Amino acid sequence: MGREKIQINEEFWDIMPDDYKDLVNHSTYGKTDRGWKDVGSSTELIAEHSLCAGCPESIAFRHIMASMPSPEDTVMVGSTGCTSLVFPMVAVHNIHSLFGNQNAVATGLKRALNVRFPNKNKDVIVLAGDGATVDIGLDMTLQSWFRGERFTTICFDNELYANTGGQESGLMQKGFVAKMAPVGKKFEKVRLPEIARESGCAYVAVLTTSKPSLVERVVRQAVLIAREIGPTYLQIYTPCILEIGKQSMEGLQEMRDAEAAGERFKFREFITPEAQAFIDDMAAKKKAEKLASAAN
């Protein structure tokens, strides 16, 4: 599907609000080479949000939205937390699930989509905070990986419960003191990427959202591998500037500091040989297509 399903009936063009007309005229739906460079020019990627000004979650959201291979055939599953404040503004189908249930809801959804549209690629992407993914929803997260459910799980890791004022989360660093966790964290940051690898994920990556081209590559790869091979997991550092006492403009530097060599968000990825072969095959086909079109 491209943009043909979102045509406004002729009679209503004059009364439709401008953002819908923009969506029809300028959205990236159906565009095969869409990507982070479309942020800033496509309505669906720059719509307003109600997060704190400068919150890196909003930037991560835009980069992810721009990187989905086919947004019109994607359903996102969210959970309670700051991320859920963005979903009402997003021009991609989405379901808000009960806090922690996101991977269970995504499982049912993905299976139902397979039955309903057997000949179509329908992508499901879970996007939830660290509290939802690692603490309250850990059972659902892990069980979906054990079962090999074919969808992508993205965790916005801000290392605490931001939406409820700064409580301790499993992904918080050891020793960290937050507004509502004054004693300081007593145990290490949970190593969810490693757990994901051991639990059956075909592709796992840890990154920040400071480099849009990296987010684009990783998100595309994660969604395509989930389509064909098995579950995929991305953990993206989206610091809560409000809770760590940073200004609106300081989120980017915070992410750069956290991804420096030896730091906890230094980029790392894990891919199974099967998933790697699939990615290599896709790249080879693309290259062959390019050569063929250049020769013609």
Place this chain on the structure above:
Amino acid sequence: MNPYSVLRGPEGFLPPAAALAGNILPETGQGHIEGQIVSEEEAIEEAARKFVSAKVPTIFPGPLVLWGWNEKAIRTAEAVERLSVAGGINIIPMPDYRPKYPKIDPEAEINPNHPNLTIWHNKIDVCMFVGVHCHYANLSLKIIRGGTACFTMAFCAHAGHEDANLTVRDILPEKIDRVTEIVKKLKLNSKKF
């Protein structure tokens, strides 16, 4: 049992759902006016009368009619436009159901999560829902009945709505054209006075 009268509001913060009060949906070929089951033709005639006598009559087309996603949607949109032209009826769209924050522009659109804003702002006294998915129509109709004095008419593609003040079910473009016909007739007649 006498059905609960689904009258114009404002009925208060939480108006009871008409279904809970025992009201049932019309069968095929029927409609309801204020909760009383009537024939479809009667409901259509009353809808036309309400439009003609209103100060600010307005149609709220929902996504099923606004977007050209199938042949029926395209034909229904044409019928809605004919009705709007014939009756001098405003159209304000409900393009989707997202609970938009911080607020919508009530002059440009209506949102099912706070439809009262659009009705208050434009002083709408009679409205028609067409092409709105059932759940969101029910939600809006109850909010409107709770907080405004607007008369609501739900033209539904399925079984109709108990929570509207008037409903016609199994909507086809032809049924909207029937409203248009009666509106034209009523307008013509009223000029003789």
